[in-house]
Amino acid sequence: MALTGIFLVVFLVVHCYVNANVFFPNAEENFNRAAHFMGSNLLIRITEIGLFAGFILHIFQGYQLEIKNRASRKSRYAVTAGNKTSKWYSRSMAILGTLILLFLIIHLAHFWVPSRFGGLDEVYYDGEKFHNLYLKMKNTFAAPWVVIVYVLGCISLSWHLLHGVQSAAQTLGWTNKKYFPMIRNIGIVFSILVPLIFALMPLALYFGLQLDLENITLLF
Amino acid sequence: MQHYSMNLKLKIWRQKNINDQGHFEEYDVNNISSEMSFLEMIDVLNERLISEGSDSIAFDHDCREGICGMCSMVINGQPHGPWKGTTTCQLHMRAFKDGDQITIEPFRANAFPVVKDLMVSRTAFDRIIQAGGYISVNTGNAVDGNTLPIDKDMADESFAAAACIGCGACVAACKNASAMLFVSAKVSHLALLPQGAPERKQRVVSMIAQMDKEGFGSCTNTYACEAECPKEISVLNIARLNREYLNANLSGQ
Numbered sequence: 001m002a003l004t005g006i007f008l009v010v011f012l013v014v015h016c017y018v019n020a021n022v023f024f025p026n027a028e029e030n031f032n033r034a035a036h037f038m039g040s041n042l043l044i045r046i047t048e049i050g051l052f053a054g055f056i057l058h059i060f061q062g063y064q065l066e067i068k069n070r071a072s073r074k075s076r077y078a079v080t081a082g083n084k085t086s087k088w089y090s091r092s093m094a095i096l097g098t099l100i101l102l103f104l105i106i107h108l109a110h111f112w113v114p115s116r117f118g119g120l121d122e123v124y125y126d127g128e129k130f131h132n133l134y135l136k137m138k139n140t141f142a143a144p145w146v147v148i149v150y151v152l153g154c155i156s157l158s159w160h161l162l163h164g165v166q167s168a169a170q171t172l173g174w175t176n177k178k179y180f181p182m183i184r185n186i187g188i189v190f191s192i193l194v195p196l197i198f199a200l201m202p203l204a205l206y207f208g209l210q211l212d213l214e215n216i217t218l219l220f
Numbered sequence: 221m222q223h224y225s226m227n228l229k230l231k232i233w234r235q236k237n238i239n240d241q242g243h244f245e246e247y248d249v250n251n252i253s254s255e256m257s258f259l260e261m262i263d264v265l266n267e268r269l270i271s272e273g274s275d276s277i278a279f280d281h282d283c284r285e286g287i288c289g290m291c292s293m294v295i296n297g298q299p300h301g302p303w304k305g306t307t308t309c310q311l312h313m314r315a316f317k318d319g320d321q322i323t324i325e326p327f328r329a330n331a332f333p334v335v336k337d338l339m340v341s342r343t344a345f346d347r348i349i350q351a352g353g354y355i356s357v358n359t360g361n362a363v364d365g366n367t368l369p370i371d372k373d374m375a376d377e378s379f380a381a382a383a384c385i386g387c388g389a390c391v392a393a394c395k396n397a398s399a400m401l402f403v404s405a406k407v408s409h410l411a412l413l414p415q416g417a418p419e420r421k422q423r424v425v426s427m428i429a430q431m432d433k434e435g436f437g438s439c440t441n442t443y444a445c446e447a448e449c450p451k452e453i454s455v456l457n458i459a460r461l462n463r464e465y466l467n468a469n470l471s472g473q
């Protein structure tokens with residue numbers, strides 16, 4: 001659980017970094033080139049298989065754990081302490097995970113399926129042919145309901161990570177008196193920052209916002 | 221603080237034996253002093269039940285001074301009731317007000333079957349201790365104190381873990397009915413001391429194997445255990461347990 005979780009966290013960082021291109025000038029070309037690199041590099045294609053395996057393993061273990069743990073107390077309490085003694089999201093990892101999974105299916109259907117199995121427009125940079133994934137993204141995020149689903153997906157991810165990051169560190173035995181507060185704080189910053197950057201992408205494309213590096217202002 | 225007396229509505233779990241389904245029953249108790257302990261309040265009710273010729277409510281208790289770990293029961297959803305770092309026997313009725321409704325249930329976990337009413341069997345913990353929660357020493361005279369120098373920080377941390385009274389509130393509080401806080405306290409208090417070193421690796425592997433056999437759930441780090449533990453055992457012991465277990469397994473135990 002912890003190892004696959006951390007693996008997925010590493011994936012999130014890479015994914016977030018690549019996609020952050022959409023915020024910057026010349027977004028279309030840079031983003032398409034980056035996506036092309038991710039799609040054509042053999043090493044990355046092999047990693048992609050690992051990534052799928054990581055997701056499947058994490059999801060499988062997650063449900064298995066949830067089922068085992070629910071079965072460990074057959075007679076239920078009439079009254080429970082609820083939020084007095086633990087955080088609601090720490091008790092809701094499987095529900096949050098399921099929301100992420102639903103989001104993931106929609107997300108793969110939007111971008112991964114067409115980019116692997118065809119259906120994307122093409123575009124030429126310096127005479128070389130690229131898939132125009134950027135255009136696909138722009139068209140997809142023109143629909144408000146899609147933007148809303150993506151933002152909700154990111155919020156679920158944020159709650160999942162808010163518990164998950166420090167939990168993985170604890171499971172792996174990395175925490176102690178000295179480092180626990182630091183690990184917890186890193187977890188909090190990560191869990192808010194990364195999903196926030198992700199959520200800003202559909203929003204930026206929907207509203208047509210882009211960062212101007214020279215003036216550091218938002219251009220309309 | 222002002223002394224006062226109160227009337228309470230109790231909803232208490234009644235269960236004849238291990239095979240009975242169990243159900244709640246309601247009782248009114250009147251004129252309870254704020255200076256009584258929670259167990260004394262139940263004693264008052266039991267006296268009345270006995271004088272009426274009905275079956276008294278069975279609950280575990282022994283020392284009634286917060287050191288033996290026998291008293292259990294979940295009070296309004298909290299093992300050992302609403303006070304932090306306090307056992308049920310040390311919980312006083314001034315934690316409640318006149319007219320309160322109090323729901324009292326046994327610790328619930330597959331690994332802790334209810335024997336009768338509020339009494340559960342915690343022999344699963346005994347079997348975990350038997351699996352490795354000890355050190356082997358030669359019999360004979362006790363060793364002189366301080367012949368074996370121990371770092372002060374280590375000694376303090378070991379002592380903090382050794383404060384665990386094996387009450388099982390951590391299991392009762394955990395949504396997964398996991399016993400990790402208990403096992404981590406028992407493993408930590410020996411792993412931190414030189415006396416615990418010879419059996420260190422085998423101990424953690426055997427105790428975890430026994431824990432899994434007993435049917436406790438798996439830890440997902442919600443930390444409800446730490447919040448409810450009457451001895452305020454830190455969840456950082458669980459991280460130490462995970463480290464000890466990993467090290468023991470990596471070195472081929």
Ligand code: HEM
Nearest residue numbers: 001002005008009062093094097098101164167168171440
């Ligand atoms: C981008 C996707 C995801 C990431 C980055 C992620 C990350 C994490 C991390 C870091 C942990 C903590 C590991 C530990 O406590 O040892 C975790 C735990 C968990 N995840 Fe995920 N996860 C993702 C998707 C999912 C999905 C789709 C499910 C579906 C069921 C899921 C279910 C769980 C469960 C049940 C746990 C364990 C609960 C706990 O430790 O309290 N996760 N996840």
Ligand code: SF4
Nearest residue numbers: 384385387388390449
């Ligand atoms: S760790 Fe705390 S709650 Fe668990 S058995 Fe020990 S004293 Fe009781």
Ligand code: FES
Nearest residue numbers: 284288289291309
């Ligand atoms: S009766 Fe001994 S700790 Fe409560």
